[in-house]
Amino acid sequence: MLPNYASPVEKLWYWTFRLLCVLVLVFLMSPLLAIIPLSFSADSFLVYPIKSFSWRWYAEFFGNGEWMHSLKNSFIVAPAATVLATVLGTLAAVGLTSANFPGKSLLMPVLISPMVVPVVIVGVGAYLFFSPLGLTNNYLGLILVHAALGVPFVVITVSATLSGFNTSLIKASASLGASPLLTFRKVVLPLIAPGVVSGALFAFTTSFDEVVVTLFLAGPEQVTLPRQMFSGIKENISPAIAAAAAVLILFSTALLLTLEWLRGRSERIRTAKA
Amino acid sequence: MPEVVPDNDVLVSFRGVQKSYDGESLIVKHLDLDIQKGEFLTLLGPSGSGKTTCLMMLAGFETPTHGEIRLNGALLNHVPPHKRNIGMVFQNYALFPHMTVGENLAYPLKIRNFSKSDVDAKVLHALSMVKLEKLAHRYPAQLSGGQQQRVALARALVFSPQLVLMDEPLGALDKQLREHMQMEIKHIHDSLGVTVVYVTHDQGEALTMSNRVAVFKDGIIQQIDSAYTLYEAPSNSFVASFIGENNTLEGEVLSLQDGFCHVKLGDGVGLKAKAVCADKAGARTTMSIRPERVRLNGASEQCANRFTGKLQEFIYFGDHVRLRMEVAGNAGFIVKVPVSELDGSWSVGDSIALGWNPEDIRALDPLHP
Numbered sequence: 281m282l283p284n285y286a287s288p289v290e291k292l293w294y295w296t297f298r299l300l301c302v303l304v305l306v307f308l309m310s311p312l313l314a315i316i317p318l319s320f321s322a323d324s325f326l327v328y329p330i331k332s333f334s335w336r337w338y339a340e341f342f343g344n345g346e347w348m349h350s351l352k353n354s355f356i357v358a359p360a361a362t363v364l365a366t367v368l369g370t371l372a373a374v375g376l377t378s379a380n381f382p383g384k385s386l387l388m389p390v391l392i393s394p395m396v397v398p399v400v401i402v403g404v405g406a407y408l409f410f411s412p413l414g415l416t417n418n419y420l421g422l423i424l425v426h427a428a429l430g431v432p433f434v435v436i437t438v439s440a441t442l443s444g445f446n447t448s449l450i451k452a453s454a455s456l457g458a459s460p461l462l463t464f465r466k467v468v469l470p471l472i473a474p475g476v477v478s479g480a481l482f483a484f485t486t487s488f489d490e491v492v493v494t495l496f497l498a499g500p501e502q503v504t505l506p507r508q509m510f511s512g513i514k515e516n517i518s519p520a521i522a523a524a525a526a527v528l529i530l531f532s533t534a535l536l537l538t539l540e541w542l543r544g545r546s547e548r549i550r551t552a553k554a
Numbered sequence: 555m556p557e558v559v560p561d562n563d564v565l566v567s568f569r570g571v572q573k574s575y576d577g578e579s580l581i582v583k584h585l586d587l588d589i590q591k592g593e594f595l596t597l598l599g600p601s602g603s604g605k606t607t608c609l610m611m612l613a614g615f616e617t618p619t620h621g622e623i624r625l626n627g628a629l630l631n632h633v634p635p636h637k638r639n640i641g642m643v644f645q646n647y648a649l650f651p652h653m654t655v656g657e658n659l660a661y662p663l664k665i666r667n668f669s670k671s672d673v674d675a676k677v678l679h680a681l682s683m684v685k686l687e688k689l690a691h692r693y694p695a696q697l698s699g700g701q702q703q704r705v706a707l708a709r710a711l712v713f714s715p716q717l718v719l720m721d722e723p724l725g726a727l728d729k730q731l732r733e734h735m736q737m738e739i740k741h742i743h744d745s746l747g748v749t750v751v752y753v754t755h756d757q758g759e760a761l762t763m764s765n766r767v768a769v770f771k772d773g774i775i776q777q778i779d780s781a782y783t784l785y786e787a788p789s790n791s792f793v794a795s796f797i798g799e800n801n802t803l804e805g806e807v808l809s810l811q812d813g814f815c816h817v818k819l820g821d822g823v824g825l826k827a828k829a830v831c832a833d834k835a836g837a838r839t840t841m842s843i844r845p846e847r848v849r850l851n852g853a854s855e856q857c858a859n860r861f862t863g864k865l866q867e868f869i870y871f872g873d874h875v876r877l878r879m880e881v882a883g884n885a886g887f888i889v890k891v892p893v894s895e896l897d898g899s900w901s902v903g904d905s906i907a908l909g910w911n912p913e914d915i916r917a918l919d920p921l922h923p
């Protein structure tokens with residue numbers, strides 16, 4: 281709240297600032313605000329104004345074999361890529377913070393390069409590299425590249441959590457008789473879990489939203505939800521796309537909220553004061 | 555008064571141990587040390603003298619560059635830390651923040667596959683030892699510093715290790731709590747009979763708690779003895795100046811006889827002192843005498859060494875008074891007098907007769923060669 285002694289200029293700024301914040305939030309949300317109502321339109325085209333309300337595009341989405349196939353593919357590729365990226369990224373971050381070796385400072389940029397290099401280049405590169413190996417038009421190739429795209433997020437978030445890690449906990453655990461592996465499972469992992477979870481979340485959404493690499497690597501069998509939406513937009517602009525988008529958004533939001541809640545809970549336990 | 559080591563069996567032995575972190579300078583220069591079973595041994599020394607390094611080598615977190623360490627006769631050099639069965643208390647407690655107090659204590663027991671009922675009983679017993687039974691369900695962040703320290707202590711003892719290492723465990727506590735915990739640790743040591751190696755740079759702590767104290771300097775043990783011997787019979791001038799308060803006089807050895815020596819001070823005055831390090835006539839020596847061994851006025855008349863001191867300052871300490879005097883050209887000479895023996899007629903600037911016995915002043919190695 282504003283203190284009593286605030287001058288008119290301060291009052292003006294106080295309200296302008298609040299207004300600006302709202303505008304920024306609205307801007308960020310506008311694609312959602314634009315697309316979600318359209319999914320409830322009875323009309324056959326993606327146009328405003330909405331004349332009457334209907335569930336028909338959701339029925340279309342859930343009843344159509346192509347949409348369901350792509351949804352299934354997304355739920356195969358994204359979780360697999362997430363698990364791979366999270367495991368590898370966490371191990372890389374732990375190794376980078378605990379060990380000391382020559383060339384260490386070069387390794388970090390290499391690991392996060394998939395985030396820096398334009399995705400089209402990653403797509404072309406992966407295609408050229410994978411096709412002689414028979415890794416195009418198959419799930420494994422797609423999962424590998426999606427995992428590579430997710431690793432940088434995991435490495436960054438886990439490294440950040442580890443930078444505040446009290447290393448005498450590892451010594452304490454060893455002195456109490458725990459092998460290094462057990463120490464990692466019982467002490468290190470639970471304490472860096474918030475970082476691991478955030479990283480996994482980023483890795484998941486990276487794969488779940490990914491179109492470009494999928495365009496290069498996926499055959500008709502591996503079409504994912506975003507890829508299906510992309511071709512849907514090119515061919516016929518049916519509001520079923522809006523329904524698909526709404527489902528995607530709903531799922532991502534639910535995931536985010538659940539993990540945020542879990543993370544907040546474990547954080548509260550560790551920093552709780554009597 | 556010197557304390558006797560309870561058991562003569564050796565638990566830990568260091569033989570010719572050296573440690574260098576960078577391959578050039580030796581942090582631990584040469585360590586030969588036997589730690590007796592049931593002993594409370596303190597490593598005392600100034601910052602950077604290699605105390606923590608020695609402890610870490612024993613715990614297995616650092617490897618000796620040379621030499622061997624044995625536990626119960628078995629070579630430790632290639633045993634990883636988690637297989638050594640040595641308890642450890644860290645300065646910053648190192649409690650697992652995501653586990654409750656009870657879970658922290660159960661951790662080493664579960665690793666050792668104790669049954670659920672054994673775990674519960676041992677945890678409860680360890681908690682009652684440090685008087686924290688009621689806090690088993692709290693998280694470490696919900697405890698005060700002193701309580702966390704007790705949990706750390708209980709956790710290091712709960713799996714009944716033969717040996718417990720403590721690296722400045724009380725460093726973060728305030729003075730009163732620290733003194734209380736010193737007594738508590740001492741009592742726990744006495745009742746369990748566990749061997750403790752304790753690191754501190756607080757000499758009061760070292761003297762009150764230990765069976766033996768090893769005084770470190772520059773990676774070498776200067777002297778290892780009971781608190782009484784260290785204080786009353788320091789074997790070199792570093793130990794004399796590091797432990798307790800101490801007056802020093804510089805001089806040159808004139809002659810040696812029957813363990814005593816005659817020394818000429820800078821201003822030509824002679825005195826007789828116990829020859830500890832002084833081994834030949836003509837050598838320089840630093841002599842050390844404790845402030846409470848100096849006698850004043852009438853009491854000084856039977857002493858072999860007699861001087862006149864010029865009173866410069868009274869310093870009041872409640873139970874005693876320290877007199878700062880100039881003696882034989884030495885301005886910082888301190889004499890400790892119980893309040894009851896104070897003479898009301900003394901005032902700053904007076905000359906007072908003082909003296910001490912030859913066995914109370916020790917001729918040691920020269921502090922400034």
Ligand SMILES: Nc1ncnc2c1ncn2[C@@H]1O[C@H](COP(=O)(O)OP(=O)(O)OP(=O)(O)O)[C@@H](O)[C@H]1O
Nearest residue numbers: 575576581599600601602603604605606607608755
């Ligand atoms: N990991 C390390 N790498 C390099 N040098 C180290 C390392 N650990 C300690 N040293 C050096 O070894 C010397 C002794 O350190 P150590 O920690 O054993 O001293 P200490 O006696 O415990 O001192 P303090 O009372 O300050 O804790 C110091 O000069 C320190 O800089």
Ligand SMILES: [Mg+2]
Nearest residue numbers: 605606607721
């Ligand atoms: Mg230390």
